Amino acid sequence: MKKNNNKTRTTLREIAQKAGCSVNTVSLALRGSNRISQQMRSRISKIAQDLNYTPNYAAQNLRNQRSGIIGVYSAVIRDAVRTELINRLLQELHTAEYRPMLGIEQDINDIQGNSTWMETFRLLNVEALVVIGRIPMELPGWTHQIPVILLGCEPDETLPCDYLALDRAQAARIGVEHLIARNHREILVACELEGDFGHGCIETIRRSRCKLHKLPMEKELYDPQESRLLGYTLSRQSRGPTAAIFNDSGLAAGFMCGIMDRHGRVPEDMAVIGYDYFPWADMLAVPLTTVEQPIESMVTAAVELVRKRLAEPSAPPIHIVQPHNLVIRKST
Structure with missing residues (x-):
């Protein structure tokens, strides 16, 4: 297939016409959504590549009046739990039509006014912030204007934000x-x-x-x-x-x-x-x-919390405590 060498930007509609599907299908496929079959995703991706398509994020943000960016904030990754949790969360958020951005801090319990990541999240106009940590910390004042979801904290019904807790x-x-x-x-x-x-x-x-x-x-x-x-x-x-x-x-x-x-x-x-x-x-x-920790179900529930909170910003906080899994092997 001949590449599009015009100066005008290739649109999703052009790709959809070539692929014989809807614009929405193209949009989901280019974001890697599992709602579209692997065969169709590969076909659309090939057509987009041949047409030299590049996504116009600025236009999308202006049109939708949203950034689509979800901040994910964590302490330094040193253990298997955090590694697996973050890997899956980033993948699921991306598949769910968001653009996750990961910020890593040496000590997330000391971020009030001291975190360059918090300033980065603010400047990029993140739509929500997922904070991975055991102990809730004091967040900068601007985060009161966006949804904050705590992931992996201890249960605490007094917390004013959404959380997905682990009862250790x-x-x-x-x-x-x-x-x-x-x-x-x-x-x-x-x-x-x-x-x-x-x-x-x-x-x-x-x-x-x-x-x-x-x-x-x-x-x-x-x-x-x-x-x-x-x-x-x-x-x-x-x-x-x-x-x-x-x-x-x-x-x-x-x-x-x-x-x-x-x-x-x-x-x-x-x-x-x-x-x-x-x-x-x-x-x-x-x-x-x-x-x-039930990592897979935690990630699914966390992404659903993000969706619900963005859809209903003024709804009461949602507090979920995830049950643990006992995996019996030969050591007992």
Whole structure:
């Protein structure tokens, strides 16, 4: 097919005429929408390329009086959960006819007036802002004029914005109840006991009249090598917990390695469960049982929150708490 060498810009209508479909179908296909078949998307993309089509975002924004940009704001990506969540969210927002922009900050809890990303979002006239973080932070004053959706925060009915929360105490209860159902009565809670996850573990263990074991010196673990040393040390003891729950699946994996370093057996000598989506769980020597964030459903719900809030800006805040998934593997 001969390329269009005219100076005038190729329009969606011209592409639609060549493809034998509607302008709306072309628009959705060029944005990668799953509502259009892969075959039709490929055909339209080829026609657009042959016609040297380039989208006129400025005209779209002026015509619609909207930017189409959704800001996504997160702390530095260091873990599998945040990586998977952000990857899927960006893809889903783009497929849903928005243009996501990701801003990464070293510390998102200190952004009041100090964040260059916040200024960038403001200048680009974002239509909504999705903030990924556990603890709600104070946002700049201009964000009161646009929808803010919190993703992954703790449940808090007093928050004046939409959120999709994770109840980490509930995740802890799921994990401990699974261990108790496996007849474990002495359980090591390998995390900070003052946090929501720790409280959930303690509450469930005491309610079930089981014995709580704490970390030596109640020192919190931060590195898999530390948890590996803990596993090695505990495997040398003749008495102690028969199961352990961690608030980080990476730490749980290190702990199992330490047990096996001493030729201990998982789960026969020590059952282990971790909290967090962990893509390598099935690849470990003993696949790790995990309580996981439902990332796929979280992303779908978050995009739907964006849609609803843009459609009804004055509606009351929508608060959703996502249930966790228990993925049982050989470690328990």
